[in-house]
Amino acid sequence: MSTPPHTFPHPYRAFTAFLGASFGAGPPPRRQFLPAEFRETLLAGAGERLPLLDAPVLAWALAERVHDADYLRRWQAGEVSRAEERALGFAWSPAVVERGLASSGATLAATQDALALGLGINLGGGTHHAYRAHAEGFSFLNDVAISVQWLLDEGRATRIAIIDLDVHQGNGTASIFAAESRVFTVSVHGANNYPFQKEVGGLDVALPDGTGDAAYLAALQDSVFSALHAFAPDFVFYLAGADVLEGDQLGRLALTPAGVRERDDRICRWAALRGLPLALVMAGGYNKSPQTLIAARLGTLEAALEAGGLRV
Numbered sequence: 001m002s003t004p005p006h007t008f009p010h011p012y013r014a015f016t017a018f019l020g021a022s023f024g025a026g027p028p029p030r031r032q033f034l035p036a037e038f039r040e041t042l043l044a045g046a047g048e049r050l051p052l053l054d055a056p057v058l059a060w061a062l063a064e065r066v067h068d069a070d071y072l073r074r075w076q077a078g079e080v081s082r083a084e085e086r087a088l089g090f091a092w093s094p095a096v097v098e099r100g101l102a103s104s105g106a107t108l109a110a111t112q113d114a115l116a117l118g119l120g121i122n123l124g125g126g127t128h129h130a131y132r133a134h135a136e137g138f139s140f141l142n143d144v145a146i147s148v149q150w151l152l153d154e155g156r157a158t159r160i161a162i163i164d165l166d167v168h169q170g171n172g173t174a175s176i177f178a179a180e181s182r183v184f185t186v187s188v189h190g191a192n193n194y195p196f197q198k199e200v201g202g203l204d205v206a207l208p209d210g211t212g213d214a215a216y217l218a219a220l221q222d223s224v225f226s227a228l229h230a231f232a233p234d235f236v237f238y239l240a241g242a243d244v245l246e247g248d249q250l251g252r253l254a255l256t257p258a259g260v261r262e263r264d265d266r267i268c269r270w271a272a273l274r275g276l277p278l279a280l281v282m283a284g285g286y287n288k289s290p291q292t293l294i295a296a297r298l299g300t301l302e303a304a305l306e307a308g309g310l311r312v
């Protein structure tokens with residue numbers, strides 16, 4: 001897909017691994033993932049709202065700043081056990097490694113956009129279950145952790161908040177930064193959702209099954225914003241998981257599309273009104289209705305772009 005010919009009323013763009021050669025061929029690795037024909041619909045809808053750019057592939061050296069060197073070597077070489085494949089959720093293939101690098105490259109590019117423009121977007125990413133030395137939950141590389149480490153190493157940010165609103169706890173991210181005082185991990189998730197052994201992050205809010213818009217937004221208002229205010233970040237990552245929606249095949253909460261849009265508006269506006277660079281990644285979404293998932297994704301993009309309008 002090429003960039004649409006018309007111009008956009010804002011400077012923002014989105015990076016995506018979906019455009020790369022390793023995408024689009026064959027069925028998705030899990031039945032819960034968006035089917036290929038609907039991925040095209042999502043890309044077309046996103047492309048009407050902002051330019052889409054092919055993800056740059058991440059350099060292995062940047063992954064090594066977060067992940068164990070032997071772990072990376074084994075996954076690069078395909079020396080992966082059945083138990084490791086089960087933990088990941090699908091079989092190893094060269095494409096798994098390529099997609100991990102492309103998705104992490106897209107998140108790093110979004111991070112660099114956030115520094116330059118205020119807002120950066122990966123139309124994917126958010127593989128927050130990847131630990132330093134093991135893969136799980138569809139996550140081989142922890143893309144956000146890699147970008148966080150890049151920001152710290154390059155001296156481009158010193159207090160980084162990760163707002164992880166995917167329905168599943170960001171266990172890998174919490175583990176990776178457990179001893180890093182410059183990083184504050186926030187996770188709002190389903191108490192009874194995977195992972196069943198949760199890590200301790202900076203702020204963890206576990207919600208009961210069936211939580212709807214009002215209770216979810218109240219939790220956001222009561223806990224999350226006060227904690228963010230107290231931490232006073234100079235850079236923000238937002239994992240805008242759509243698996244909080246009612247009808248998600250892997251989630252136990254019950255937000256409506258309007259509730260998700262309100263959530264996204266509040267997070268994006270909070271960052272924009274404070275002039276904080278925001279890197280947005282989409283994270284999980286496995287709705288029974290592909291149309292509902294696509295509408296939520298496009299709503300997330302619109303929330304980010306509208307809040308981005310407050311910056312310029």
Ligand SMILES: [Zn+2]
Pocket residue numbers: 166167168241243283284285
């Ligand atoms: Zn998830």
